[in-house]
Amino acid sequence: MTNTKHLHITQLYPRDMNIYGDWGNTLSLSRRAQAHGFTTEIVDYNPGDPFPTETDIILGGGGQDSGQTIIQEDLHHIGPTLNTMAQDGTPMLVICGLYQLFGNEFVTIGGETLPGIGIFNARTVGGAERLIGNIVEESPEFGTIVGYENHSGLTTLGEGTQPLATVTSGEGNNLEENHEGARVHNVIGTYLHGSLLPKNPAISDYLIRTAAEKKYGSFTPASIDDSLVEKARAVAMSRPR
Numbered sequence: 646m647t648n649t650k651h652l653h654i655t656q657l658y659p660r661d662m663n664i665y666g667d668w669g670n671t672l673s674l675s676r677r678a679q680a681h682g683f684t685t686e687i688v689d690y691n692p693g694d695p696f697p698t699e700t701d702i703i704l705g706g707g708g709q710d711s712g713q714t715i716i717q718e719d720l721h722h723i724g725p726t727l728n729t730m731a732q733d734g735t736p737m738l739v740i741c742g743l744y745q746l747f748g749n750e751f752v753t754i755g756g757e758t759l760p761g762i763g764i765f766n767a768r769t770v771g772g773a774e775r776l777i778g779n780i781v782e783e784s785p786e787f788g789t790i791v792g793y794e795n796h797s798g799l800t801t802l803g804e805g806t807q808p809l810a811t812v813t814s815g816e817g818n819n820l821e822e823n824h825e826g827a828r829v830h831n832v833i834g835t836y837l838h839g840s841l842l843p844k845n846p847a848i849s850d851y852l853i854r855t856a857a858e859k860k861y862g863s864f865t866p867a868s869i870d871d872s873l874v875e876k877a878r879a880v881a882m883s884r885p886r
């Protein structure tokens with residue numbers, strides 16, 4: 646290990662947006678960064694808090710429509726900061742409910758429009774059916790990604806926003822297209838809970854590498870034993886939907 650450097654991880658809205666173990670992403674990312682030789686600090690950001698002055702990586706979880714309504718107004722307060730950081734290359738990972746609100750808007754099944762902060766050129770409309778179950782997808786950069794989806798929102802991507810992966814088992818962004826998630830700058834949005842990062846360390850490594858290169862100009866990865874991860878991935882992929 647050659648890095649003796651520090652990474653600040655900001656976790657958005659853990660009080661209201663944290664279902665299906667999304668908090669596990671934060672723990673997993675922090676441990677992974679430590680395994681690569683970094684010291685880490687996790688800061689929780691909840692509505693009304695001062696936005697942390699130092700942030701190297703941003704994570705955000707999913708939530709019910711009600712959770713999304715609670716954090717909406719605050720998200721718009723910090724939206725310009727998040728947009729600037731995204732354009733500046735700060736790595737971010739947002740899951741499900743926050744993925745939807747990082748788009749242009751989310752129209753709920755009840756017909757309420759929750760405006761998003763427009764980091765992704767994407768629009769989500771609540772559907773009558775819930776898309777629930779284990780999901781496997783292929784990404785050119787991250788290989789096979791495995792997780793669990795549970796959403797009724799159907800997301801359509803617009804110009805300039807790329808999907809994260811092609812779905813091989815499950816539904817993904819919507820019922821018509823076989824892609825899932827979104828990417829723009831160094832921001833990843835996805836419907837995958839599970840938690841995502843413990844089973845997909847390639848995504849953790851991407852977030853850590855991007856943050857380290859931005860902050861320190863370079864990243865020297867440690868060699869990490871992923872044999873337990875491989876077992877967990879194999880079990881997850883063998884499960885029926």
Ligand code: GLN
Nearest residue numbers: 707708710741742797798
């Ligand atoms: N409420 C949103 C939906 O069902 C998000 C759900 C979630 O974050 N799991 O589409």
